[in-house]
Amino acid sequence: MFALGALVLSVTMGAISYFTTRHILVSGQENAEIHSASKNATFVQQEIRDGYHTVTVLTAADYGNTRSSSLLYRRGNWYERQFSVPPSALPKSLRTMVHDGTPASLTYTRNGKPVIAVGIPIPAVHADYYEVFALTALSKTLGVLALALVGAGVATTVLGAALGRWASGRSLRPLTGVSRAAVAIASGELDTRLIAGRGDPDLAALTSSFNEMVDQLQERIEHETRFASDVSHELRSPLTTLAASLAVLEAHSADLTDASRRALELLSGDLRRFQRLVADLLEISRSDAGTADVSFEEVDPAELVRQAVAAAQRSLALETPAPRVEVDPALGGTRLLVDKRRFERVIANLLENAAHYGGGATVVRVGPAPHTNGAGHHVRVSVDDAGPGLPATERGRVFERFYRGHAANMRGAGTGTGLGLALVAEHVRLHGGKVWAEEADGGGARFTIELPGEQAEVDEEHADEVRAT
Numbered sequence: 001m002f003a004l005g006a007l008v009l010s011v012t013m014g015a016i017s018y019f020t021t022r023h024i025l026v027s028g029q030e031n032a033e034i035h036s037a038s039k040n041a042t043f044v045q046q047e048i049r050d051g052y053h054t055v056t057v058l059t060a061a062d063y064g065n066t067r068s069s070s071l072l073y074r075r076g077n078w079y080e081r082q083f084s085v086p087p088s089a090l091p092k093s094l095r096t097m098v099h100d101g102t103p104a105s106l107t108y109t110r111n112g113k114p115v116i117a118v119g120i121p122i123p124a125v126h127a128d129y130y131e132v133f134a135l136t137a138l139s140k141t142l143g144v145l146a147l148a149l150v151g152a153g154v155a156t157t158v159l160g161a162a163l164g165r166w167a168s169g170r171s172l173r174p175l176t177g178v179s180r181a182a183v184a185i186a187s188g189e190l191d192t193r194l195i196a197g198r199g200d201p202d203l204a205a206l207t208s209s210f211n212e213m214v215d216q217l218q219e220r221i222e223h224e225t226r227f228a229s230d231v232s233h234e235l236r237s238p239l240t241t242l243a244a245s246l247a248v249l250e251a252h253s254a255d256l257t258d259a260s261r262r263a264l265e266l267l268s269g270d271l272r273r274f275q276r277l278v279a280d281l282l283e284i285s286r287s288d289a290g291t292a293d294v295s296f297e298e299v300d301p302a303e304l305v306r307q308a309v310a311a312a313q314r315s316l317a318l319e320t321p322a323p324r325v326e327v328d329p330a331l332g333g334t335r336l337l338v339d340k341r342r343f344e345r346v347i348a349n350l351l352e353n354a355a356h357y358g359g360g361a362t363v364v365r366v367g368p369a370p371h372t373n374g375a376g377h378h379v380r381v382s383v384d385d386a387g388p389g390l391p392a393t394e395r396g397r398v399f400e401r402f403y404r405g406h407a408a409n410m411r412g413a414g415t416g417t418g419l420g421l422a423l424v425a426e427h428v429r430l431h432g433g434k435v436w437a438e439e440a441d442g443g444g445a446r447f448t449i450e451l452p453g454e455q456a457e458v459d460e461e462h463a464d465e466v467r468a469t
């Protein structure tokens, strides 16, 4: 737009200056030529009066310039000096006017060159005197002027474009900063702030109000996460008391009536679920608040998975048979840096879901991620079941908090809270990995987690260090 503006402006200004200058120069020259032609005409009149022959008058006279050609029309005959301009070259309109007794001048182009023709009637001797002047010098001047104006126009346009680029870049730079900061904040980096620019009061206002907004947002988010974690924390101790009291009651369940015993069973079932919900909430809110304690250690992925599966099978007391663990030999010496407790929770949650919604996990595979060929980098662990699987629309949503899919409504699906997979996603995120659901080969559900692995050689060194300390 700047370039276009500069172009339009320079073309307009250039055209105005060119035509004005041309008008002034041409009319100035015209006046000068009219003046000199009138002088010559007076001279011719004098000569003819003095009885000189008309031809001689024109050819012998020296009018002091060679830029012009003179013609004389008298009694039906044309007389010329220099023979460079034939009478036919004079415009008809000029000839008619002069013939009618009016002195006139006309600028026109002859053989591609601009000329001024001046016609002066000399009624005293019944003659018309014409003089044609070449405007070579003037046209050269105008040519140079036009060239200079075009050059200036081009330079202005280029300058306009450069200026526009610079100015728009400069005025958009803060916005780029704002959008970058917004993206960072949206991705969870709540500490991001805009740095106040110098010199521009408008930008300073934008910066300070943006930062203020982020401050408030951060405060609110922190407040909320702290609230959730405080609530779950506060709930823990009364729940422990309740559980202990319930255990005492359960020890004496034999003394209770059938109805009371059933009520007690319901109560203890709900209490267990409640305890688990509170524990899950606490864990999730801690990781939200960034106060989750993670202790990474270096492990062999295959061994880790085998242990995690065995531990889950034991702790969950699952009725379904333990899944097969398949290790891809392409894994090589790749090792993982994981928080074992969290990893075991991940596997336990996946196996529990498989048992609840898919008739039990069938196979757990460990191998390198296909895009990181061979040893090192990324490790994938997938848990398959042979159940009904997940509808495509649910595959992304099951990782949301408190989301329970349609499988959860089926009989025998158990009474979860919908936090299990949200916790899985949270744990995996803490490891810098990702998790997703897809369809297993047999149509069941497959949950895959991918964790960044470590290069084998690096790990050896690292392991040595660990041993030495």
Ligand SMILES: Nc1ncnc2c1ncn2[C@@H]1O[C@H](COP(=O)(O)OP(=O)(O)OP(=O)(O)O)[C@@H](O)[C@H]1O
Binding pocket: 349, 353, 354, 357, 358, 385, 387, 388, 389, 390, 398, 399, 403, 404, 405, 406, 407, 408, 415, 416, 417, 418, 419, 420, 421, 422, 445
């Ligand atoms: N293996 C699976 N096959 C089919 N659907 C599944 C499977 N695993 C999870 N789902 C669906 O995903 C939903 C969310 O699972 P998630 O583990 O987060 O919650 P939940 O099992 O319902 O409760 P929680 O684990 O907190 O006790 C489940 O309710 C279920 O509908």
Ligand SMILES: [Mg+2]
Binding pocket: 349, 352, 353, 416, 420, 421
């Ligand atoms: Mg679950």
